[in-house]
Amino acid sequence: xxxxxxxxxxxxxxxxxxLVWKVGAAELWRGIRGLGWxxxxxxxxxxxxxxxxxxxxxxxxxxEHRDLRLFTLFRVSMAGFAINYLTPSASLGGEVxxxxxxxxxxxxxxxxxxxxxDKGCVALGHLLLVxxxxxxxLWRMELxxxxxxxxxxxxxxxxxxxxxFIWLQKEGRMGVIVRWLAKRGLGGRGLRExxxxxxxxxxxxxxxHRDRRRDLAISTWWHFVGHAMALLQxxxxxxxxxxxxxxxxxxxxxxxxxxxxLLTFAIPLNLGAMEGSRMLALKQVGYTGLxxxxxxxxxxxxxxxxxxxGLAGYGLFVWSQGRNRASAxxxxxxxxxxxxxxxxxxxxxx
Numbered sequence: 001x002x003x004x005x006x007x008x009x010x011x012x013x014x015x016x017x018x019l020v021w022k023v024g025a026a027e028l029w030r031g032i033r034g035l036g037w038x039x040x041x042x043x044x045x046x047x048x049x050x051x052x053x054x055x056x057x058x059x060x061x062x063x064e065h066r067d068l069r070l071f072t073l074f075r076v077s078m079a080g081f082a083i084n085y086l087t088p089s090a091s092l093g094g095e096v097x098x099x100x101x102x103x104x105x106x107x108x109x110x111x112x113x114x115x116x117x118d119k120g121c122v123a124l125g126h127l128l129l130v131x132x133x134x135x136x137x138l139w140r141m142e143l144x145x146x147x148x149x150x151x152x153x154x155x156x157x158x159x160x161x162x163x164x165f166i167w168l169q170k171e172g173r174m175g176v177i178v179r180w181l182a183k184r185g186l187g188g189r190g191l192r193e194x195x196x197x198x199x200x201x202x203x204x205x206x207x208x209h210r211d212r213r214r215d216l217a218i219s220t221w222w223h224f225v226g227h228a229m230a231l232l233q234x235x236x237x238x239x240x241x242x243x244x245x246x247x248x249x250x251x252x253x254x255x256x257x258x259x260x261x262l263l264t265f266a267i268p269l270n271l272g273a274m275e276g277s278r279m280l281a282l283k284q285v286g287y288t289g290l291x292x293x294x295x296x297x298x299x300x301x302x303x304x305x306x307x308x309x310g311l312a313g314y315g316l317f318v319w320s321q322g323r324n325r326a327s328a329x330x331x332x333x334x335x336x337x338x339x340x341x342x343x344x345x346x347x348x349x350x
Contacts, residue, residue, distance in 0.1 A: 012273060015276065022289070045236070046233075050074070052229070053077065056118065057219070060216070063110075076101045081310050086311070119165075123162045134255060136251055137251075137252045261274075264277075279293050
């Protein structure tokens, strides 16, 4: 599986190099430099989208974790985003990281189940936005027949997959998937440990779907809002081009981009796919390939900024965990204070 992800990353990188060569590296650099401080709102809007996704995740937490502050969860969420974005883990490594962070000082079952619940709500929110928007795209735009067919068929397949994923949660049968992934070495040690405790996770998933449907609906809504930030970002970029902005063009371009993102989630760093999809989407509404490439590059800068934020937070987490383990290690050498378990024990010979 790692070889497959590595191959996908290499192909994506090669495609990205080809796209840069096609539009011209010098022209692309001038386009990015021309944005200047206008990149700041794009970066902030990306952060707002991530915050909405964090609010969605918060609705999936069990009582053991509901006392966590939103900013703390945002740091955890950004750490998971960084791992998913920067490593060839098919969006699994980041979820394991989030679960491990939550479970660092509490039971693991609620942490793992909350991440799985949120994963389903993220996918459902994304899918709903794409399905609703695709109806407008297919109605307003004359896309090539092959592209229309691919959109319809792929959306149906994704809908089926996401539906099965949520059904397995509802029926408490996620253990089948987790054990299958663990046997193939996906997700690392965290997922293997989760597979060992999967019965408890399944029970929590089943009870959550039975007792807290409203929270799941609200979570899906927040993720819908987070994905919908792509419409605002597209509108803002079109305004920067100093050309008349047509709202239907904004909607069509943004939905096409979101559809490509849904299809290419497993590509590390979304290499090549992000830039290529933006070029294709903007061309469909009358813009140039260079403008589409510039838009993709601007979004990548915004995502890399938040990935860096997440990595910094993850580094602090690992460092603090190391300090906690060091401070909790019992003393072994003579002259050192006894550990907690040794307090109250009678000395030898008393």
